[in-house]
Structures are given as structure tokens and as C-alpha cells.
Amino acid sequence: MDGGTYKEIMGRAKAYIDALTVDSAHNVPQRIVADEKQFFSWDNEKRTPSAKPYLFDWSYYNGVVMEGLYDIYEADPKKGSAYHDYVRAYLDSMIVTGKDGKSALSRNLAGYVDHHGADCYKTAALMERMAGESGAYREITADLYRDLTDPAHSNSKGDNVPTQDTEAALGHNYWHSWAGGQPPRYKVWLDGIYMLQPFLAHHAAAVGDSAQLALVQERLDWVADTMLSPNGMYYHACNSREDVCPYHWSRAMGWYGMAMVDVMEVLPEAYLEKRRKALQVFVDGILPYQSKSGLWANLADRPVTQTNRLETSGTAMFVYTILKGVRRGWLDPTYREAAMEGFAGMVREKLKDGALTDIYLKASANNTNNYELTEYYLPDEGKGSGPFIMAYAEMLSLDGTGSLEA
Numbered sequence: 001m002d003g004g005t006y007k008e009i010m011g012r013a014k015a016y017i018d019a020l021t022v023d024s025a026h027n028v029p030q031r032i033v034a035d036e037k038q039f040f041s042w043d044n045e046k047r048t049p050s051a052k053p054y055l056f057d058w059s060y061y062n063g064v065v066m067e068g069l070y071d072i073y074e075a076d077p078k079k080g081s082a083y084h085d086y087v088r089a090y091l092d093s094m095i096v097t098g099k100d101g102k103s104a105l106s107r108n109l110a111g112y113v114d115h116h117g118a119d120c121y122k123t124a125a126l127m128e129r130m131a132g133e134s135g136a137y138r139e140i141t142a143d144l145y146r147d148l149t150d151p152a153h154s155n156s157k158g159d160n161v162p163t164q165d166t167e168a169a170l171g172h173n174y175w176h177s178w179a180g181g182q183p184p185r186y187k188v189w190l191d192g193i194y195m196l197q198p199f200l201a202h203h204a205a206a207v208g209d210s211a212q213l214a215l216v217q218e219r220l221d222w223v224a225d226t227m228l229s230p231n232g233m234y235y236h237a238c239n240s241r242e243d244v245c246p247y248h249w250s251r252a253m254g255w256y257g258m259a260m261v262d263v264m265e266v267l268p269e270a271y272l273e274k275r276r277k278a279l280q281v282f283v284d285g286i287l288p289y290q291s292k293s294g295l296w297a298n299l300a301d302r303p304v305t306q307t308n309r310l311e312t313s314g315t316a317m318f319v320y321t322i323l324k325g326v327r328r329g330w331l332d333p334t335y336r337e338a339a340m341e342g343f344a345g346m347v348r349e350k351l352k353d354g355a356l357t358d359i360y361l362k363a364s365a366n367n368t369n370n371y372e373l374t375e376y377y378l379p380d381e382g383k384g385s386g387p388f389i390m391a392y393a394e395m396l397s398l399d400g401t402g403s404l405e406a
Contacts, residue, residue, distance in 0.1 A: 001344065009344050009348075010392070010395060010396075016354065016356060017072075017392060020042065021083075024041075027042075029086065029089040029090035030089055033090070033094060040062055040382070042065055042380045042381055042385045044061040044361075047378070057093075057094060057109050058109060059119070060195060061383050061386070062382055063123030063386070064382060064386025066090050067087075067129075067386065068386050068388070068393060069083040072392065072396070073087070074393075075393050087130075088133070091123075091130070092134075094110060095140070103135070103137075103139045104139075104143070105140060117175075117176060117192075118174055118176050118192035118195040118196050119191070119192075120195075121148065122195045125198045127140060127141050145199075145203045145204075147161055148162065150162065170187055170188050171219050171221065171222020172218055172219055173223070174188075175188075176192040190227065190234060190237065190256040191252060191255045193223060193255065194256065197216055197220065197263050198259055200216055201216045201265075202262075204266075213271070216267070220259075220275065221274065224274075226238060226240065228285075231301060232288070233248040233253060233285045233286060233300060233301060234282070236248075236252040236363070236365055237252075245365050247371055248301050249299060249300070250311055250313075250314025250317075251313045251314040251360065253314065253318075254315075254317025254318055257279075257283075257318060260278065260279050260282065261321055261324040261325050261330070264279070264328070279330055282321075283322055283325065287335075287338055289301055290338060291310060293348075293349055294342040294344055295310035295312075296311065296342075298310075298311035298360050300314070307372035309358050310345075310358065311359070311377075312356055312357065312359045312388065313359050313381075313383050315345070316342075316346060316388040316390070316391045318339070319342040319346075319394070320394055322336070323394035323397075326339070327397055336398075343395055346391075355380050356384060357377070357379045359379065359381040359385070360377060360378075361376040361378055363376075
């Protein structure tokens, strides 16, 4: 990609990101969080707002947008203060002080983060990254970490997560969802690896919990050994090699790729060789299915059709994974070009009229194919907008300066 193309692509991407977040008159964190009838425009709950059955604002589909903005800030702190302040406003607006003087997440806004399931912990990874800025963040992340890891501790619902919701036979991985006290048929989802392991790894590294870091390594080893398909890609979910969700959904694989590179930042050096090999296998598995446009299809190994479209969220995650892997020296620089073409393809093909299009809403983790429902292709859905912003932050490093001025 030449300098002129890079500048044009990055300029369009930045304009979209800023209009969606820091320059938006609607998507103001304090206003949204203070009123349950309001939504971020990328909020998954905006799609079904009547019952509010899930988390209101402490949610991974909001969290990944915020984490992407924080990535931009870290790429250039001097010029990225607006992104930092936006993220900080989001996190601070959900914190309350209890009668004991301790900081906690508001139960009105994040009521069941401690017992619903893996998705509810993703934003903790962002708070962990910013823990040095706030004693409240440190208190909250310590409590969330305890809920997930302490076998002598029960959460507010009375459940002990590390004994009730993990299994040694699954590499000590967590069930993806714990609602209702029953494990789903497919216990380990690639989604769940991303929702939990980066937070656990970063907090464990910060407090010197070597036992938990060993468990993170074991969990990732189990995924690499069990969920890899003969065609080089990964299954969305499984209990064992014999009991898998048979579809290769790009976003599910994208969650796993992002989890790997985020965890590798803090794993002990002795663990990294295995992770580097697994990352190499992962990238080599997905690249043969990249289209000429640079994007990947929703079902990655199937022909592109009107129902199996080139899909934005999975593509963004692959771009982020590859670029970060190259930047950190875990992947050969020759992989960079494919990722750059993926980002350019998203801007050219999917950024239309100020919206990021063809982000797939959700898919089943059983044998039912709901991966090709045209009504599920949405614009500006957080699971796509967030990873797109993360990928943009990685693209910032490619001009050699990290400048925010495209």
C-alpha cells in the first residue's frame, strides 16, 4: 500500500470513528449510561430494547468499542486525549461507592456481571489496562478477578465460579454461559476465550499469580489441540474433538485470534514458543480463505453469496490479530500486507454513507445454521465497530510514527 492510499484509507476510517464516538452528539457516555432508555448507536441491546434482558452498559459490545478507542490513545497519547477521556467517562459513569466505602459497579447498570457468564467480564480487561489511573478500577478488577479464580470465594449469587463453571476435562476452561445454573450443550466457545483470558492474564501478571498464568496457558493449549479443524481453521464451540459446532464462523475465530495476541503480551517467556506456533497455525489457516477484496466471508470456508457475505467483524479481528502479531515480532513481516489489504477492503467495501455495514448480529453454537440470515447483517454494531477501531489503531503504527493525523 503506497503512502497516498494509506493516507486516504486512514482518513476515511478516522472520520467514521470520530463521528461514531468522540464527535457524536448522541453517543455521550454520561448521557447514555444515566438513562436506560438511551443506547449507544452501536449497542447490541438497541436491536431488541423492549425487555433489556442482558447487561445495560457493562457489555462486551460496548467494551470493545471503548477498548479500541483506548488503543488509539495508546498509539499517540499526546494527540489521543479525547479518546482517553471518552473511555474514562464511560467507565467512571458506572462506578458507585458502597456503604463500606469500596468502589463497585452499579448494579443497575451491570447487575449480573458476577454470575451471568463469560461475556460480562470483557470490559474488565479495559479497566485492568487503566488500573494505574484509579484506585476504584483496582478495587473492581480485584473483585472480578476473585470471582473468577478464588475456589474459596462465592460471588453475590452464592456461586463459586472456578469450581462450578470450569472443567479439568476442558482444559480448565470456563463454560461460556452460566445463566440458569446449567451448562450449554457446547461448553467452550471461542468467544469466551476472548471474554475472559486477556483480563485474567493481565491481572495475574500484575499481581504475580503464576498459577493463574499457567492455567491461561493450559486453556489456550486445549483450544489449539481440540478446536482446530483439519482444514486449518477453528470450530466455533465444542466439548471435545468429537462434539463440535461444525461451522467456521469468521467472528468466532477472530475472537480467538485477538485473545491470543492480547494474552501473549504478558505470558512468561517460557510459554511463548507454544503460543507463537499456535498463532502461526491460526494465521496460515485463515489466509487461504481471504477474498481478493481483502475481506473474509461470514462462514469463512464457504463461497460468498448474498446470504454468506463478506463480513466486517471477523475481517477486522483478523486484521488486528495479524498486525499486532507482526508488530510484536510473533509473526513474520511478510504477513503484514494481507492485513493491510483487509483493512483497506473494509473501508472501500463496507464503509458506506458514514456507517460500517455487514456486521453479523449473532450465530448459534450448535448444529443449526443461523449464519446466513440476511436480517442479521447490520450497520454499526459494536462487535464489528469495536474491532474495526482496534484494527485502525494497529494501522496507525504502519507509517512509522504512530501519528493520529492520517
